[in-house]
Amino acid sequence: xxxxxxxxxxxxxxxxxxxxxxxxxxxxxxxxxxxxxxxxxxxxxxxxxxxxxxxxxxxxxxxxxxxxxxxxxxxxxxxxxxxxxxxxxxxxxxxxxxxxxxxxxxxxxxxxxxxxxxxxxxxxxxxxxxxxxxxxxxxxxxxxxxxxxxxxxxxxxxxxxxxxxxxxxxxxxxxxxxxxxxxxxxxxxxxxxxxxxxxxxxxxxxxxxxxxxxxxxxxxxxxxxxxxxxxxxxxxxxxxxxxxxxxxxxxxxxxxxxxxxxxxxxxxxxxxxxxxxxxxxxxxxxxxxxxxxxxxxxxxxxxxxxxxxxxxxxxxxxxxxxxxxxxxxxxxxxxxxxxxxxxxxxxxxxxxxxxxxxxxxxxxxxxxxxxxxxxxxxxxxxxxxxxxxxxxxxxxxxxxxxxxxxxxxxxxxxxxxxxxxxxxxxxxxxxxxxxxxxxxxxxxxxxxxxxxxxxxxxxxxxxxx
Amino acid sequence: xxxxxxxxxxxxxxxxxxxxxxxxxxxxxxxxxxxxxxxxxxxxxxxxxxxxxxxxxxxxxxxxxxxxxxxxxxxxxxxxxxxxxxxxxxxxxxxxxxxxxxxxxxxxxxxxxxxxxxxxxxxxxxxxxxxxxxxxxxxxxxxxxxxxxxxxxxxxxxxxxxxxxxxxxxxxxxxxxxxxxxxxxxxxxxxxxxxxxxxxxxxxxxxxxxxxxxxxxxxxxxxxxxxxxxxxxxxxxxxxxxxxxxxxxxxxxxxxxxxxxxxxxxxxxxxxxxxxxxxxxxxxxxxxxxxxxxxx
Ligand SMILES: Cc1cc2nc3c(=O)[nH]c(=O)nc-3n(C[C@H](O)[C@H](O)[C@H](O)COP(=O)(O)OP(=O)(O)OC[C@H]3O[C@@H](n4cnc5c(N)ncnc54)[C@H](O)[C@@H]3O)c2cc1C
Ligand SMILES: Cc1cc2nc3c(=O)[nH]c(=O)nc-3n(C[C@H](O)[C@H](O)[C@H](O)COP(=O)(O)OP(=O)(O)OC[C@H]3O[C@@H](n4cnc5c(N)ncnc54)[C@H](O)[C@@H]3O)c2cc1C
Ligand code: SF4
Ligand code: SF4
Ligand code: FES
Numbered sequence: 001x002x003x004x005x006x007x008x009x010x011x012x013x014x015x016x017x018x019x020x021x022x023x024x025x026x027x028x029x030x031x032x033x034x035x036x037x038x039x040x041x042x043x044x045x046x047x048x049x050x051x052x053x054x055x056x057x058x059x060x061x062x063x064x065x066x067x068x069x070x071x072x073x074x075x076x077x078x079x080x081x082x083x084x085x086x087x088x089x090x091x092x093x094x095x096x097x098x099x100x101x102x103x104x105x106x107x108x109x110x111x112x113x114x115x116x117x118x119x120x121x122x123x124x125x126x127x128x129x130x131x132x133x134x135x136x137x138x139x140x141x142x143x144x145x146x147x148x149x150x151x152x153x154x155x156x157x158x159x160x161x162x163x164x165x166x167x168x169x170x171x172x173x174x175x176x177x178x179x180x181x182x183x184x185x186x187x188x189x190x191x192x193x194x195x196x197x198x199x200x201x202x203x204x205x206x207x208x209x210x211x212x213x214x215x216x217x218x219x220x221x222x223x224x225x226x227x228x229x230x231x232x233x234x235x236x237x238x239x240x241x242x243x244x245x246x247x248x249x250x251x252x253x254x255x256x257x258x259x260x261x262x263x264x265x266x267x268x269x270x271x272x273x274x275x276x277x278x279x280x281x282x283x284x285x286x287x288x289x290x291x292x293x294x295x296x297x298x299x300x301x302x303x304x305x306x307x308x309x310x311x312x313x314x315x316x317x318x319x320x321x322x323x324x325x326x327x328x329x330x331x332x333x334x335x336x337x338x339x340x341x342x343x344x345x346x347x348x349x350x351x352x353x354x355x356x357x358x359x360x361x362x363x364x365x366x367x368x369x370x371x372x373x374x375x376x377x378x379x380x381x382x383x384x385x386x387x388x389x390x391x392x393x394x395x396x397x398x399x400x401x402x403x404x405x406x407x408x409x410x411x412x413x414x415x416x417x418x419x420x421x422x423x424x425x426x427x428x429x430x431x432x433x434x435x436x437x438x439x440x441x442x443x444x445x446x447x448x449x450x451x452x453x454x455x456x457x458x459x460x461x462x463x464x465x
Numbered sequence: 466x467x468x469x470x471x472x473x474x475x476x477x478x479x480x481x482x483x484x485x486x487x488x489x490x491x492x493x494x495x496x497x498x499x500x501x502x503x504x505x506x507x508x509x510x511x512x513x514x515x516x517x518x519x520x521x522x523x524x525x526x527x528x529x530x531x532x533x534x535x536x537x538x539x540x541x542x543x544x545x546x547x548x549x550x551x552x553x554x555x556x557x558x559x560x561x562x563x564x565x566x567x568x569x570x571x572x573x574x575x576x577x578x579x580x581x582x583x584x585x586x587x588x589x590x591x592x593x594x595x596x597x598x599x600x601x602x603x604x605x606x607x608x609x610x611x612x613x614x615x616x617x618x619x620x621x622x623x624x625x626x627x628x629x630x631x632x633x634x635x636x637x638x639x640x641x642x643x644x645x646x647x648x649x650x651x652x653x654x655x656x657x658x659x660x661x662x663x664x665x666x667x668x669x670x671x672x673x674x675x676x677x678x679x680x681x682x683x684x685x686x687x688x689x690x691x692x693x694x695x696x697x698x699x700x701x702x703x704x705x706x707x708x709x710x711x712x713x714x715x716x717x718x719x720x721x722x723x724x725x726x727x728x729x730x731x732x733x734x735x736x737x738x739x740x741x742x743x744x745x746x747x748x749x750x751x752x753x754x755x756x757x758x759x760x761x
Contacts, residue, residue, distance in 0.1 A: 169689045171554040208556035210689050214493050235691040246696055246722055248729045255692035272513040272538050274730035347725040
């Protein structure tokens with residue numbers, strides 16, 4: 001008999017909407033082996049093509065099926081510095097799992113869940129991946145930004161014998177993994193575990209260092225370092241540019257999530273950062289950031305609504321997150337676009353005026369374009385509006401570095417293969433290059449950059465993967 | 466994670482009631498600081514990220530000086546630290562430095578912490594060849610500080626007190642008026658301090674059409690342009706005070722909006738104060754039962 005795709009144990013939605021604990025609980029060893037047993041170990045594996053970093057999926061899944069969990073984690077680490085993170089946050093349904101042959105007729109192998117399982121196993125069992133026996137190279141590398149891209153570069157280059165110093169503007173390393181993605185989706189302990197591993201491998205992490213303000217990239221190159229990697233991400237929030245947007249109660253998703261995740265405002269007043277206490281919160285947007293914001297608002301005790309100008313199919317968020325949000329009771333207002341923030345005499349939000357939309361002709365990228373229905377204005381009452389309509393690249397580093405070419409969208413231009421920028425010795429990767437994208441693509445570019453940086457500094461190929 | 470030797474509190478003095486001078490070890494900030502910039506501090510790992518203007522710094526000694534007004538929880542956490550303690554985090558220098566140019570006669574107005582904040586500006590503007598007049602205000606004469614320090618770097622220093630106990634009766638704006646009307650042309654005004662004072666001076670200089678810059682102080686979180694908490698409207702355009710500011714053309718500021726946004730957390734700020742909970746116990750759990758706990 002065919003074994004069905006193994007479900008993931010989850011916290012009950014009625015309970016979890018009141019806490020910040022992780023929602024999916026992870027596979028047990030038995031379930032993981034059962035699920036791994038479903039894989040056909042295809043020769044021309046479609047799943048591998050779907051993964052942006054081409055993880056050897058049949059191999060790691062086979063190791064799990066045989067009960068070699070730690071070895072499965074090692075296999076993953078060859079291509080992916082943070083499998084515990086990717087197993088949790090990758091949009092698998094449009095990447096690896098979309099390419100799985102089993103998905104043609106039934107359900108694909110739960111690759112993400114297995115990845116998470118193997119990585120969690122290695123972490124909780126104190127399993128350390130085999131070190132690379134590289135000699136110290138005497139070279140020094142600066143990594144700017146401690147998000148997934150920077151973490152990947154730092155990890156690889158440190159293993160290959162270089163002295164790596166990571167500069168991070170915030171007081172904690174981790175990038176979006178720390179300040180953006182909430183605890184209930186990605187426990188911060190996992191991110192900090194990876195950071196502590198970096199330190200164990202000799203990587204120096206200097207927080208509270210905004211490059212461009214404290215030192216510039218030019219100065220890093222002149223004074224101390226043989227090569228520099230820029231992984232400063234897409235951290236500049238976009239707003240809607242509608243009237244009333246600077247009222248009290250309107251937040252960028254970044255501010256909202258940073259206060260709660262990074263500054264732990266949900267633990268106020270033990271933590272001193274003032275919390276946001278929404279009673280009725282509207283989140284504008286349809287991506288992962290919007291789902292995270294709406295589900296966080298819910299956990300702060302609010303009625304939580306999502307306003308999105310297209311339909312359900314067009315939502316760019318991971319399917320699982322939309323599903324979780326629905327289960328927890330987030331209300332979806334689709335084909336609805338914000339027009340104006342309504343405020344009271346003290347400039348506090350009392351609601352948002354919206355317009356109904358219809359889907360028109362498909363646009364250049366095939367997505368049907370929403371068109372406003374005239375005269376359809378209506379007001380949704382709310383005391384909080386969270387704007388989650390995207391982030392642009394952070395301009396601080398490109399603005400303060402000489403000779404660094406930037407596109408019209410503000411992204412740093414880098415060579416597709418080497419990730420070298422127009423400034424010799426300076427490499428870049430992640431959201432600062434691609435615009436707001438995914439964790440795994442940021443790490444993939446980090447991998448590429450690390451190889452090229454090693455070659456740039458030593459003239460040789462890296463000593464190990 | 467901070468630099469290996471941390472951000473040590475080297476000196477702490479209460480200059481006048483509620484105004485504290487803190488000197489902190491932060492060589493990387495001292496080496497790169499420019500007039501008009503600020504830092505974001507966290508006293509402990511559970512503290513809020515709070516911005517403070519760089520009132521002075523010494524690149525050779527690797528230290529920075531801040532003037533901190535005791536207001537609510539964050540400022541109290543900071544001034545409760547004993548000398549020798551290490552702050553959890555100091556990040557900076559942040560913000561655009563003030564564009565120092567030779568303009569002619571430049572009048573600087575400072576109130577509250579701004580008295581300290583204008584010192585580096587006065588020094589740099591004078592070095593750039595300007596005639597610098599520093600004006601400082603306080604409610605009463607006993608609340609004035611850094612008068613000598615400012616005199617040393619300005620061509621002239623004027624004083625205003627609300628109760629008239631020294632200098633002109635009134636605030637910075639009264640002295641600005643006197644200077645402008647009776648003592649010849651002024652080429653630029655700069656004001657730093659409480660929102661009320663900055664706003665009053667703005668209204669005044671608007672009618673004279675003299676370029677005026679103010680150091681805006683909206684609520685901030687990260688200070689790197691990531692959150693948008695610090696957004697202000699300048700000539701009806703949204704700007705982020707932490708990366709586009711803190712200095713802006715005073716005549717373009719939407720003051721009503723700034724006032725509102727600054728008071729967004731008024732209720733929580735009161736709750737954050739240690740009424741029921743003991744602040745020292747929160748910050749130094751290991752020392753909760755030693756001494757009186759006043760931290761000084
Ligand atoms: C709320 C939210 C949810 C998301 N959910 C998902 C998801 O489910 N799945 C997924 O794949 N992707 C998701 N993403 C996108 C993903 O997190 C990003 O694509 C990824 O983090 C990009 O990595 P990065 O290393 O390029 O940059 P970042 O993670 O943005 O890290 C950049 C780091 O650089 C630092 N920095 C910036 N400027 C400077 C400077 N001048 N000096 C020093 N340091 C600096 C920043 O503080 C930050 O720590 C989400 C994003 C957000 C905001
Ligand atoms: C660029 C800039 C430079 C500043 N320089 C100085 C300085 O040199 N000396 C000084 O004493 N003060 C300065 N301030 C103001 C200082 O940051 C606030 O007084 C301080 O954060 C108050 O915190 P609290 O917890 O003690 O008081 P709270 O009781 O929490 O707040 C009192 C008031 O301070 C303001 N405030 C609170 N939190 C913040 C925050 N995170 N960011 C900004 N404002 C906040 C609010 O308007 C609030 O109503 C500056 C502010 C900015 C933005
Ligand atoms: S990294 Fe992401 S896309 Fe690749 S196999 Fe893992 S979950 Fe799938
Ligand atoms: S395509 Fe599916 S079945 Fe085939 S190897 Fe990949 S995961 Fe296994
Ligand atoms: S403080 Fe966050 S953007 Fe300015």
